Amino acid sequence: MKSQRMRIAIVGAGFAGLNVAKALRKAAVDILLVDRNNFHTFTPLLYQVATCGLDPSDIAYPVRGILRGQSNLRFLLGTVTESTRTPRRSLCPHRTAPRSSRMTFSCWPPAP
Numbered sequence: 286m287k288s289q290r291m292r293i294a295i296v297g298a299g300f301a302g303l304n305v306a307k308a309l310r311k312a313a314v315d316i317l318l319v320d321r322n323n324f325h326t327f328t329p330l331l332y333q334v335a336t337c338g339l340d341p342s343d344i345a346y347p348v349r350g351i352l353r354g355q356s357n358l359r360f361l362l363g364t365v366t367e368s369t370r371t372p373r374r375s376l377c378p379h380r381t382a383p384r385s386s387r388m389t390f391s392c393w394p395p396a397p
Contacts, residue, residue, distance in 0.1 A: 290315050294388045296365050298325055298348045305389055310355050321364040323348055 291314045298320035333339040
């Protein structure tokens with residue numbers, strides 16, 4: 286019997302979500318990263334943008350660019366509106382994420 290790789294769903298591409306994805310870079314797992322934005326904002330410097338000290342593009346980076354070259358990762362642009370425990374599945378409007386073995390919720394604040 287052929288064994289399947291563990292599938293991990295990470296909800297949120299903030300600091301925690303990106304660090305979990307990077308930590309699993311060389312692991313024998315398939316990762317699905319779901320976020321409602323296709324960019325990561327470095328919020329500690331947000332005040333610099335508000336005071337015109339930095340350009341907004343200086344603190345926002347594309348998620349796909351940050352995790353480029355990570356062959357075990359797929360990115361899904363969407364907002365998770367529901368998740369089920371058994372089977373572990375994340376539901377986004379207009380699409381359903383594939384079933385996963387483990388889920389990590391790395392998002393704050395919660396979606397309205």
